[in-house]
Structure formats: structure tokens, C-alpha cells
Amino acid sequence: MPRRKRLRKVVAPPGFKGFRPYGNRHGKRDHVELLYEEYEAIKLADYDLMKHQEASKLMGVSRPTFARIYESARRKMASALVEIREIRSVFGNAALDKSWFICNACHARFTMPSTLKHFNCPLCKSEFINPINSEQ
């Protein structure tokens, strides 16, 4: 059994469900699935112009792994453009970062379901909690 894929941290999911080509003469073709982490990699490297090293830290993966995600993202975009295919965003192996918090007192990590009213650590009741994203 291959090693399980670590979840890649994604700060915000893409704001679209997909992109579709128009004006093409050929009929409908298969779509390309762009994973959330691939979208995030493109965003960090080419939109926020980050170095791969920093970007990989932000996503919680190693630099080579980041490079592989980025590579696969670029190839998918290129194949969508050249082969006139639709791009769809798919969840993939992402962990959406906003939902996790860390307690500064006992270092427990936890989620905050929307049904909860008080914002403190579920373990030690400390109020010194931060979203995991700002930890780095």
C-alpha cells in the first residue's frame, strides 16, 4: 500500500466551479480536473509571486512536493488550453485552513463548528486561540 498523501493546506478554495471554452468548433470534450491544492500552488507561485520554498511551507508540504503539485497544475492548464477542454475545480487532498485553530496554552488543535457559540479552547478553556494559518 502506498504511503498516504499528507493533506495540503489551502488558505481559500477557488472562487469558481470551473472554466469552459467558448467558440470552439469541436464538440464537447472531457474536462480537466484542477485540484484545490493545484489552484493554490498556481496562486501562491504565479499570482502572489512567492518563492517555492515559502509557498511550500505555507501549504505544509516539502519544496519538492510543492514543485510537483505546481508542475501538474501547469500541465493541466496547458492541456485544457491546447485541447480545448473545460477546467473544473475538484477538492483533491486539501485541508481548508480556516477551520482549524490552535490553543496557545495547551497546544491542542481543534475545529470550531458553526453551531458553537463560545470561542475558547475546548480542552483547557483558555481564550488564547489562533487560527492555525497564522502560526507560521
Added chain:
Amino acid sequence: MKTIISSSGKGLESPFDLRFGRASWFCLLDEETGKTRFFQNEYKNEFQGAGGKVVEKVVELGVTKVISGDFGPKAKELLDRFNIQMVIIPDDSQTIADIIAKLK
């Protein structure tokens, strides 16, 4: 408020289990009365999808918080959907009693 803690044994002195779906035992704690109940994880040796099956059981019991060392991707998604709070404690040096003491 009911809480589930993954445990490696039956009893308050047994160490905490870092796995969720494949923990040997679970400790069900009622936070209002402070009563605990231990039950065995029947899905421990499941070939796959142990986490998901445990989540189903957790939902049936009406639990609002689960404490473990880590959650698999499927369990995470399901727990999120049922608005159950997940708490990750990264070290396994604590016993169930230690954790319950912290919760109070």
C-alpha cells in the same frame, strides 16, 4: 455535552490513543454529570473505512466533541458535516484521566 476520547485500554488510567478510527477503546464522557463509560471499538480491524463507521456511531450517540491524535480524511469530512468538534492532542503521554481533568 458528550465527548468521546480515543483510548488504548479500558479504564481511566489507560493511555490516550493517537488514532481515531483504529483506537482500541473509546471513553464516552458526559460533561454535565462527569460520568464516563468505556466501550470497545468494533471497527478496529476493519479492512477500510474504519474512521467513517466510527463517526456514524459517534453521531448516533449524540456526541458533540471528539478528542484524538489525528483524524483521517474521511472521518474529518464527516465530522465537519455533522458539526462535531474535533480536538487533536499531539502527544500520547497522557492518560484518559489527565485529559478529563483538563476538560473540567
